[in-house]
Amino acid sequence: MRVKQLAEAAHVTTDTVRFYARKGLLMSTRDPDNGYQHFNQEALRQLRFIQQARTLGFSLQEIEQILHHQHSASSPCPMVRDLLSQRVPKVRQQIEELQTLLHRMENALDRWQEMPDGLPDGHTICRLIEHWDSDQQETSNE
Incomplete structure (x- = not known):
């Protein structure tokens, strides 16, 4: 899905999606023909996770650390x-x-x-x- 589709699915703005992608919190691929970013279902899951973490008061830096734990196969729950x-x-x-x-x-x-x-x-x-x-x-x- 493209930026707009991801934003609509998560009920955020396209600027939010682009910001999180620039920060490295959302991964995308680029269409070589037109340069559009494409996101998969994992990006939608992570975007929803980021939103939930933000409602609990976590900073983007803390969310990045949490996601890093997830990618390294260790539980972020104690942190x-x-x-x-x-x-x-x-x-x-x-x-x-x-x-x-x-x-x-x-x-x-x-x-x-x-x-x-x-x-x-x-x-x-x-x-x-x-x-x-x-x-x-x-x-x-x-």
């Missing part, structure tokens, strides 16, 4: 488990940081509802932000 077990605490930390940011943003919006708009006067840029004391606001709302 996959290790990568995710290392990543889970980091994602939890990011979620906590985002929840803190969301709380700070909501507090700012609540407080700013009552504040008048200010015009730049050469001394201020945006008085909403300049008069925001995040430490005071977070401790007063806890």
Whole structure:
């Protein structure tokens, strides 16, 4: 199948297929007459695998390592488990940081509802932000 057919079968763009092929994650052959790339069913299977791995947060470099294990006939499963077990605490930390940011943003919006708009006067840029004391606001709302 050609690039467009592979992309449609996997529900991705043709640019995605070409990008993964350039990265060496998908193998193709070239038609000597017209130069078109041709992909087989294995490429479709690998493309779907890449999509699934991306939804689990794996980077393209990690996916390349996983595929390398597969091609060398060794199981990538231990590496996959290790990568995710290392990543889970980091994602939890990011979620906590985002929840803190969301709380700070909501507090700012609540407080700013009552504040008048200010015009730049050469001394201020945006008085909403300049008069925001995040430490005071977070401790007063806890």
